[in-house]
Amino acid sequence: MFAVDVGGTFTDVVALRDGKIHTAKVSTNYADVSSSVLQGAETLGVEDSNVFNHASTHGLNAVITRRLPKVAFLTTEGHRDILDMGRVWRPASAILDPHWRRSFGDASGRPLVPRYLRRGIRERITADGGVLYELDERQARSELEVLRNCEVAGVAICLINGYINDAHELRLRELVHEILGQDVACSISSEVSPLAKEYARASTTLVDTFMKIIYADYTSRLDQGLKGLGFGGQLNFADCAATLVPADRAMEHPFRIVFSGPAAGTVACAHFGELIGEHQLLCADVGGTSIDISIVTAGKPYVNTSFELEHDLVVNALANDVSSIGAGGGSIVAIGAAGEIRVGPDSAGSSPGPACYGRGGTLPTTTDTCLLIGILEPGEFAGGEVNLDPELARQAFQGLQTESDLGHRVRFAYEMAVNNMAEGVFNVAIKNGVDPRDYTLLAYGAAGPMLLPAVLDTVHCKQVIVPPNPGLFSALGLLSADQVFTVNRSAYLYLTPDAAPQVDALFREMEQQLVERFAGKTGITLQRSMDAHLAGQSWETPFIPVPDGTIDEAAIATLLASFHDTYEGRSGNRFEFMPVEGVTFRVRAVIDTPKVEYPYIPARGAEPLLPIRSTVLRYLGDIDADGVGEQSADVYDRTTLRAGDTFEGPAIVQEELSTTHVGAGQTVSVGPYGELIIRKK
Secondary structure (H helix, E strand, O other): OEEEEEOOOEEEEEEEEOOEEEEEEEEOOOOOHHHHHHHHHHHHOOOOOOEEEEEEOHHHHHHHHOOOOOEEEEEEOOOOOHHHHOOOOOOHHHOOOOOOOOOOOHHHOOOOOOHHHEEEEOOEEOOOOOEEEOOOHHHHHHHHHHHHHOOOOEEEEEOOOOOOOOHHHHHHHHHHHHHHOOOOEEEEHHHHOOOOOHHHHHHHHHHHHHHHHHHHHHHHHHHHHHHHOOOOOEEEEEOOOOOEEEHHHHOOOHHHHOOHHHHHHHHHHHHHHHHHOOOOEEEEEEOOOOEEEEEEEOOEEOEEOOEEEEOOEEEOOOEEOOEEEOOOOOEEEEEOOOOOEEEEEEEOOOOOOOHHHOOOOOOOEHHHHHHHHOOOOOEEEOOOOEEEOHHHHHHHHHOOOOOOOHHHHHHHHHHHHHHHHHHHHHHHHHHOOOOHHHOEEEEEOOOHHHHHHHHHHHHOOOOEEEOOOHHHHHHHHOOOOOEEEEEEEEEEEEOOHHHHHHHHHHHHHHHHHHHHHOOOOOOEEEEEEEEEEEOOOOOOEEEEEOOOOOOOHHHHHHHHHHHHHHHHHHHOOOOOOOOEEEEEEEEEEEEOOOOOOOOOOOEOOOOOOOOOEEEEEOOOOOEEOOEEOOEEEEEEEHHHOOEOOEEEOOEEEEEOOEEEEEOOOEEEEEOOOOOEEEEEO
16 A cells, blocks of 8 residues: 655655555655655555555645636626625634735735636525526626636636525536536536535635646646556545545545645544554644644544635535644744744745755754754755755854854744744644643654654643654555545424424435445445534534434434534533524445554563664753753664663654654653653653
8 A cells, every 4th residue: 555645845655565664755846746746656666556545735735825727706696706705704813903804805915716707697596495586598608708718727606505406506517618618627516515604615616626627637647657657556535534535536526635634644643542542632743834733532533524724715625623833844943023033934845945955045944953953963864855964054043133142042943943833732722622631642744753742841741652654654644544425415404303304315315325326335334424503503513423224203302412412522511402403414435444554563672772872962951151051862763662662861763754852851661563652750
């Protein structure tokens, strides 16, 4: 099995062959992302693999940078500005800022679709699916002629109440292909996201249109490139919940794969946590650009029914709840307006990268900081991809406009980087109502083991665990996932005995659709769930369990009890006297797939545990006029550690694609799979 996770700085490649895990790390080529994937596949030899699982932020980066194709948006006349208005929500930090503008609004100058390409169509479907005004085909043709002259590459269609009655959307798509051509990408909301709430449905349909265009060429180049390397197996894409979808199926509605990379790490954590008996996890993936933080509770990732690509840019897709902040190995160290040391959120990325890479970067980064401290060593880095030069790092720090000496610059840069990550982890824990003291922090990503053990004193979690192959742990998550297909339907139905036939009909229709899709396949499990709210609420409680079989009066009673139990578990309150309204009904088809197995490592025999050498860490102890805060640290080779080994910090554990820094006052024990368990003394 083969897995690739395309990140902002590096592309991580993992192959599982004969029970052994083989890894490679390749610098991401922004100009042609597929070339980085193919380079990694060739390095590890993809020709004998039967599965190639792929996760990427390629589409996400296109949205963020606005490197987007020209796309039009068609909606009911009078609603063309729905994409500009959004939900009219401000972030908390901008509530009192009169100059704040939505990042994708017309006033910001960065709209996803310029206003002249947003066109109104004369038609109207009522909330109960009736036709108030028939589709005016003459007017629709006239609008499409305008779009043809504008040479658009795609069209997103979202008509008011189209999720109830799709007749007008289907006909409008026919007209799009008739007038603009069959090659023009076209998505309709009744197929992409047949759910209530017009804006979220519109934004999701628009993102789907973009992704169809962006990923069509990318997928073709990737598929042809893999075949050229001798690969003849199944190419799968991971979706936003890190479940796997065959590439051809994923391209039917590619909005689901726009944010797949970070989600894979959460699944890897849940799978590994199951193996080691840790079911309460704070997951922290530190890469070159950011730290992605998520939570696993009772062995399950927290899954949302939607997520945001930017503030208020909503996508209706099941997604692991991942929070990202700009704090990674490539985060730039700078001087703030008050003369203070600041780290991030800007990043040097992979090109030019940190100053010590020698690729033209002149600004100091967190990687330069760790090199000057001595946590990283000069020479080959990231599996030989980069050669680190401490003199270039020193020059970058000396170029900062501050009166502090070099020692204090480096020391404060390190402390700010660690503090930023600790704050991010703590905030995510508090936001989700969990006590960090009950959770284990799983540190992964190339820079996670290097920085996250230092947050133990701040976050106060139980322990920090560094899993095997931390630098490519998210890619391993793609070998820990199932294939999952999801069907949703929206219908506002109060859960009373009278509603049982309608609810039953919804689930039977969705299940029949999945059964027909997978006719002849075995090992498929259908899972029902529902999103609902108390009468009068404008938000839903998601993933209410729904019983199998016929939905009758008894099943409705079970549904109500499930809702109140789930609601109480999330909010701490129970309102059984209030009516409950179902909003979204869901069926998931889960196809069990082979998963990565981590090999046990042997226990230590008669030979003692000895470090391979000692090193000096600078700037971490007391810095005064006569010293640079030196600490003596033992250096261990992770491949020589054995189950049950223990040692104390300060210490450095080196491996091919990552480095673990164990601070003073911390102890390490080695688990059965080679995981490093770091605790305070």
